[in-house]
Amino acid sequence: MDKILDGKKVAELKSQRLKDFVKNLIDQKKQPHFCVINIGDNAASKVYIRAKTRMAEKIGILQENIQLPKTVSEDEVVALIKKLNADPEINGVMVQLPAPDHINVKRLMDTIDPEKDVDCLTPTNIGRLWEGDHFVEPATAAGIISLLEEYDIDLTGKKAVIIGRSNIVGKPLAALLLEKNASVSILHSKTDNLSDYTRQADLLVAAVGQPELVKADMVKPGAIVIDVGINRIDNHLVGDVAFDEVKEVANLITPVPGGVGPLTVESLMEQVVKLAKRQDERR
Numbered sequence: 001m002d003k004i005l006d007g008k009k010v011a012e013l014k015s016q017r018l019k020d021f022v023k024n025l026i027d028q029k030k031q032p033h034f035c036v037i038n039i040g041d042n043a044a045s046k047v048y049i050r051a052k053t054r055m056a057e058k059i060g061i062l063q064e065n066i067q068l069p070k071t072v073s074e075d076e077v078v079a080l081i082k083k084l085n086a087d088p089e090i091n092g093v094m095v096q097l098p099a100p101d102h103i104n105v106k107r108l109m110d111t112i113d114p115e116k117d118v119d120c121l122t123p124t125n126i127g128r129l130w131e132g133d134h135f136v137e138p139a140t141a142a143g144i145i146s147l148l149e150e151y152d153i154d155l156t157g158k159k160a161v162i163i164g165r166s167n168i169v170g171k172p173l174a175a176l177l178l179e180k181n182a183s184v185s186i187l188h189s190k191t192d193n194l195s196d197y198t199r200q201a202d203l204l205v206a207a208v209g210q211p212e213l214v215k216a217d218m219v220k221p222g223a224i225v226i227d228v229g230i231n232r233i234d235n236h237l238v239g240d241v242a243f244d245e246v247k248e249v250a251n252l253i254t255p256v257p258g259g260v261g262p263l264t265v266e267s268l269m270e271q272v273v274k275l276a277k278r279q280d281e282r283r
């Protein structure tokens with residue numbers, strides 16, 4: 001049996017569905033429109049923004065990229081976010097991270113209108129996520145959930161272990177997996193002996209940023225393994241999972257590239273469309 005969870009294929013399928021939906025909105029003169037604010041010249045950010053732009057164009061969403069110099073003041077970025085919040089033509093706002101060190105990202109997140117919070121990083125939307133009553137979800141976590149759904153994987157009563165406790169991946173994914181009735185553990189850099197937990201996992205998610213941290217002997221035979229990591233080594237990408245050896249033990253596994261990455265970008269577009277639809281309904 002094919003062990004690969006094909007994120008690229010699922011993202012392709014979902015983007016086609018979304019494109020059909022957006023076509024309807026465009027016909028009604030309601031094309032979803034969002035802004036990506038990028039501060040400075042981080043090379044990886046440029047790659048990610050290009051990937052988003054390509055996906056937005058393919059689906060029919062209007063993505064406006066606003067490039068700010070790395071010397072821009074925090075007050076200026078806050079003023080820009082407020083202006084975008086107030087603009088009824090704009091359905092979503094996000095700040096591409098990382099931002100330069102002199103910028104307090106938390107203040108930027110606090111400024112974004114929760115109704116336009118594409119990344120689901122405002123305190124209001126994080127709270128709603130943990131309440132299980134949310135209208136937007138963080139793209140990577142939502143992409144992973146949609147992958148599991150497309151493969152009809154039922155997590156009820158299963159042990160899910162996430163390595164990584166970041167606000168953009170590990171923590172929100174834990175909230176969404178709880179909604180799927182999994183029993184969730186979050187591991188991190190201070191966890192003593194990862195294997196004690198990972199070997200119990202029916203679903204193991206690695207979101208760390210350490211090349212091939214997860215080895216075969218850390219994985220329960222038959223587990224589902226999701227690799228979020230993107231690590232560039234000698235001009236090629238590797239994940240946080242030692243794919244070749246773990247594939248022999250796992251039942252299903254995502255590759256890097258072609259796993260979680262494409263799903264994240266597609267899922268981000270879904271969030272934009274959800275926000276646009278919600279704003280339209282509330283007008």
Ligand code: NAD
Nearest residue numbers: 140164165166169188189207208209228229230260261264
């Ligand atoms: P982060 O640096 O914010 O968080 C990393 C987490 O890993 C931290 O919680 C830390 O405690 C934990 N950690 C670090 N070393 C560890 C160790 N040795 N053992 C256990 N835990 C350890 O990273 P992030 O933003 O969550 O991203 C994680 C990885 O996922 C990165 O490689 C990033 O590029 C990638 N990523 C991919 C996508 C995608 O779409 N595929 C999206 C977001 C992030």
